[in-house]
Amino acid sequence: MIENRPFTSFLSHLILILGVIAIALPIWITFVAATHNELRMNQTPLPLWPGTYLWENLQKTLFGKGLSGSETAPVWMMLLNSLAMAMMISVGKIAISLLSAFAIVYFKFPFRMTCFWMIFITLMLPVEVRILPTFEVVANLGLLNSYWGLSIPLIASATATFMFRQVFLTVPDELLESARIDGAGPMRFFWDILLPLSRTNIAALFVILFIFGWNQYLWPLLITTDTSMTTIVMSIKQMLEAAEQSPQWNIIMTTALLAMVPPIFVVISMQKLFVQGLTETDK
Amino acid sequence: MLKRVHFPSSPLPYLLVAPQLAITLIFFIWPASQAMYQSFLVEDPFGLGSEFVWFENFELLWGDQHYLDAFLRTAVFSVLVAALSMGSALLLAGFAQRVVRGAMFYRTMLIWPYAVAPVLAGALWVFMFNPTLGIFPYFLDFVGIDWNHYLNGGQAMSLVILAAAWKQVAYNFLFYLAAMQSIPNSVIEAAAIDGAGPGRRFWTIIFPLISPTTFFLLVINMVYAFFETFGIIHAVTQGGPGSSTTILVYKVFNDGFVGLDLGGSAAQSVVLMALVIVMTVVQFRYVERKVEY
Numbered sequence: 001m002i003e004n005r006p007f008t009s010f011l012s013h014l015i016l017i018l019g020v021i022a023i024a025l026p027i028w029i030t031f032v033a034a035t036h037n038e039l040r041m042n043q044t045p046l047p048l049w050p051g052t053y054l055w056e057n058l059q060k061t062l063f064g065k066g067l068s069g070s071e072t073a074p075v076w077m078m079l080l081n082s083l084a085m086a087m088m089i090s091v092g093k094i095a096i097s098l099l100s101a102f103a104i105v106y107f108k109f110p111f112r113m114t115c116f117w118m119i120f121i122t123l124m125l126p127v128e129v130r131i132l133p134t135f136e137v138v139a140n141l142g143l144l145n146s147y148w149g150l151s152i153p154l155i156a157s158a159t160a161t162f163m164f165r166q167v168f169l170t171v172p173d174e175l176l177e178s179a180r181i182d183g184a185g186p187m188r189f190f191w192d193i194l195l196p197l198s199r200t201n202i203a204a205l206f207v208i209l210f211i212f213g214w215n216q217y218l219w220p221l222l223i224t225t226d227t228s229m230t231t232i233v234m235s236i237k238q239m240l241e242a243a244e245q246s247p248q249w250n251i252i253m254t255t256a257l258l259a260m261v262p263p264i265f266v267v268i269s270m271q272k273l274f275v276q277g278l279t280e281t282d283k
Numbered sequence: 284m285l286k287r288v289h290f291p292s293s294p295l296p297y298l299l300v301a302p303q304l305a306i307t308l309i310f311f312i313w314p315a316s317q318a319m320y321q322s323f324l325v326e327d328p329f330g331l332g333s334e335f336v337w338f339e340n341f342e343l344l345w346g347d348q349h350y351l352d353a354f355l356r357t358a359v360f361s362v363l364v365a366a367l368s369m370g371s372a373l374l375l376a377g378f379a380q381r382v383v384r385g386a387m388f389y390r391t392m393l394i395w396p397y398a399v400a401p402v403l404a405g406a407l408w409v410f411m412f413n414p415t416l417g418i419f420p421y422f423l424d425f426v427g428i429d430w431n432h433y434l435n436g437g438q439a440m441s442l443v444i445l446a447a448a449w450k451q452v453a454y455n456f457l458f459y460l461a462a463m464q465s466i467p468n469s470v471i472e473a474a475a476i477d478g479a480g481p482g483r484r485f486w487t488i489i490f491p492l493i494s495p496t497t498f499f500l501l502v503i504n505m506v507y508a509f510f511e512t513f514g515i516i517h518a519v520t521q522g523g524p525g526s527s528t529t530i531l532v533y534k535v536f537n538d539g540f541v542g543l544d545l546g547g548s549a550a551q552s553v554v555l556m557a558l559v560i561v562m563t564v565v566q567f568r569y570v571e572r573k574v575e576y
Contacts, residue, residue, distance in 0.1 A: 008481050012378040013385075019375045020392040023452065026407040027396075029418060033410065045421045096303040103299035106289050115300050122311045123563060125556060126510050132539045132548055133314035133321070153310040156303055173286060186290045215400035217514040222540070233400045237518050240406055249410065256406050263398035268391060275457060278397075 027260070033253035034058075041249040053250065061254040075255055078232040081147075082214055082259075085231055088151035089213030090206050093160050098202075101164035102190055106176070123158035127219055135222050145226040154219060160205055163280055167198045204277030207270050211263045232259040315556065321549035340550035349526065350534070350551070357530040360444060361508030368448035369500055372455030377485055379456075380463040390460070397453040402514030408446035409519045432520065436527025439520045443528050446519060447512045455500050462496035463489060502566045509558065531555060 029048070033041060036051040062076050103109075104116055127134065134153055143149030171194065179189045195202075220231045230238075236259060239252045267274050290296075322340050344350050379389050396404070412419050412432060420430035432439040466489060474484045513532050516522060522529035522537060529537070535555060539548030 003475060005481065008381070012381045015378045016375060016382060016389045019371070020389060023393055023396055023449070026404070026411060026449065027399075029411055030407055042416070046416055046418050048418070096306065100300040100303040103296040106286055107293075107296035107299075108289055108291075109293075109296045112296075115304060118307055118312065119300075119303060122307050125311050125315050126506075126559060130311070130314045130318055130552060130556070131536060132545065132552065133317035134310055136317070137309060137314055152306060156306040156311060161303065169286070176286065176289075186293075186295055211398050215398075215403075217400060217402045217517075218536070221517075233402055236402055236406045240409065240518055249416065252406070253410065256403055259403055260399050263400075264395050267395050267398040271391060271394070274394075275461075278454070278457060279461060 030253045030256055030260075033249055034257045036250055038248050038250050054254075057250050057254040058258075061251050061258065073227045073230055073235075075232065075235070075258060077228065078230050078235050079258065079262075081150075081229060082231040082233065083262075084147055085150045085216065085220070086210050086213035088147060089154050089216075090209035092151060092155040093157045093209050094202055094205060096155060097157055097160035097164050098195075098198075101161050101168055102194065104161075105165055105168040106186065106189075119156070119158050119161050121158075122156050127154065131218065131222060138223055144223050145229050149223050150216075150220055150229070150231075151213070154213070154216065160209070163201065163205060164198065166280075167201050168194065171197055200273070200276070201280065203270075204273040204280060206277075207266055207274045208277040210266055214263050235259075318549045318552045318556070321545055322553045324546050324549075340546045341554075343547065344550055344554070353526070353529050353531055353534050356440075356528075357509065360440070360447075360512075360528075360530055361505050363444050364447045364451065364508040364512070365501060365504035367444065368451040369455050369497070369504060371448070372452050372459050373497075375452070376456050376459035376463055377489070379460055381481070393456050394453045396450050397457075399450055400514060401447070401450060401511055402518045404446045404450040405443070405515035405518035408442060408449070412442055432524075434524055436524055439524060439528050443512070443515055443519050446515050447508060450515075451504060451507055455504070458496055458500055459493065462493040466492050499566070502562055506559070506562055509555075 029046075032047055032050050034057050035054040036047055037053045037056070040047060040051060063074060100115070100119060104112060138144060138149050138153060141149075143152070175193055176189060179193055184192070215233055216231070217233055217237075220229075221234045221237070224230055224234075232255065236252070236256055239255060243249065243252055323337055324340075375393060379386065379393070382389065399407075409432075411417050412430060414420050414431040414433065417430075423430045430438060432442045470488060470492075471484060474488050479487065509530075510532050512530070513536065516528055516530060516533045517536075520528040522533050531551065532555065535548055535551045538544045538551065542548075
């Protein structure tokens with residue numbers, strides 16, 4: 001604060017509060033919808049204040065048959081699928097990027113730059129632009145409707161490899177020299193020195209990748225046809241379609257709420273890591 | 284690039300890069316080259332054989348009024364999404380950076396939509412704007428606006444733009460806030476001593492100094508609007524009504540998986556790939572040499 005301007009301070013708070021309201025409104029309305037029963041959710045105007053049916057809706061959504069009139073897996077199962085997919089994507093990405101960044105930074109070997117460029121290219125090919133042929137590859141490998149098919153094609157990541165490369169380049173050379181004098185081999189050095197040094201980077205990246213994995217939509221939509229493999233994020237679309245016949249908005253919005261809570265919880269509870277991860281991976 | 288001190292050559296580094304290279308080859312490079320190859324083929328109506336036709340698919344694309352419309356629509360859509368979300372993020376960050384009390388609270392409350400999946404953002408907005416039940420159409424009715432995005436293309440477009448921009452504000456806000464906080468206080472103080480008010484300081488000092496961030500965010504937001512908004516479109520409008528919200532990435536999906544026009548869809552994929560590559564190169568050139576004063 002440079003000078004005291006009561007009006008400007010007042011204006012700042014006003015604008016920020018308006019911004020917070022505008023940002024939070026959709027989530028608030030979702031939450032309210034998840035706390036009313038079906039009857040109330042079919043009368044206009046829809047409520048703006050929470051009701052008393054949250055618990056009942058949660059039970060119905062989590063353990064019920066989903067929407068009447070649509071064939072969906074129980075929601076607890078979708079939550080598990082989403083969790084498995086998000087974990088596999090984030091752990092897998094971190095593992096293979098750590099290894100390849102280690103190889104590229106710490107070894108001199110023929111075709112080193114070729115490898116580097118091949119990894120770099122993946123930065124330019126988001127899954128959306130190559131969906132059809134990638135789908136064919138996965139289908140040919142027999143990976144449709146499996147956790148492997150859900151996660152592996154999304155695992156390769158240039159951003160994570162770059163980030164770890166950046167981190168490793170800042171590690172002082174003396175550490176490697178002393179490790180080698182003490183007789184440590186490459187893997188020992190990686191395990192005992194590099195990994196502990198990049199712990200916070202790994203955690204920050206994990207937060208971002210977990211959200212990335214959890215929120216995948218197009219890919220799971222294509223490769224899962226079996227209802228027992230649906231993820232929670234993609235189930236929303238099926239429910240929206242079913243809503244045209246039976247508008248059970250309380251159930252749909254409870255599902256939406258359940259789909260949003262884990263990543264939002266991750267962002268808020270690990271805010272510092274989240275901000276670090278976001279700024280590090282994209283720059 | 285390489286460490287000055289490094290390990291001697293051995294088979295080990297190949298083993299280390301093998302997993303990533305294998306995945307890259309199988310799921311990125313091979314499919315991408317397949318897309319490239321397929322874009323030169325025309326499949327016969329029964330899917331029995333295909334014919335190599337060179338650039339005919341591309342020529343068809345450029346002659347196809349639907350595709351050109353989709354191109355223009357995507358441009359309008361992404362410019363509006365970027366402008367709306369970056370504009371509001373800039374405004375909020377500008378004020379948030381002034382505030383001392385409650386700064387943490389505001390930041391937390393403004394960043395969490397980042398965690399909401401695009402398709403969920405779409406679901407939330409489509410619920411709020413549901414023509415028969417939604418809250419906004421109910422109020423819009425009082426001012427004489429008859430809202431039905433299932434019938435009105437313009438309204439459908441505004442809805443997807445709103446939903447897409449809403450989700451992206453959090454991201455832009457974080458980057459703007461970080462950029463503003465990295466401006467040295469002495470510069471701002473000097474301007475204040477010279478008698479520049481907050482508004483003037485913002486436009487003559489803060490805004491020019493954060494222009495690299497603006498440029499970076501512009502590229503990121505364009506990429507976001509081009510590709511990641513697929514979920515929003517799919518959940519909210521499915522490209523309709525008519526084709527009033529069919530953007531390029533939705534058209535690739537729709538022509539390939541629903542229309543089964545493999546060659547045409549592959550040609551569109553190739554065009555999209557070229558676009559992404561251009562955007563990435565632009566972004567990287569910018570990272571190499573930042574805007575200087």
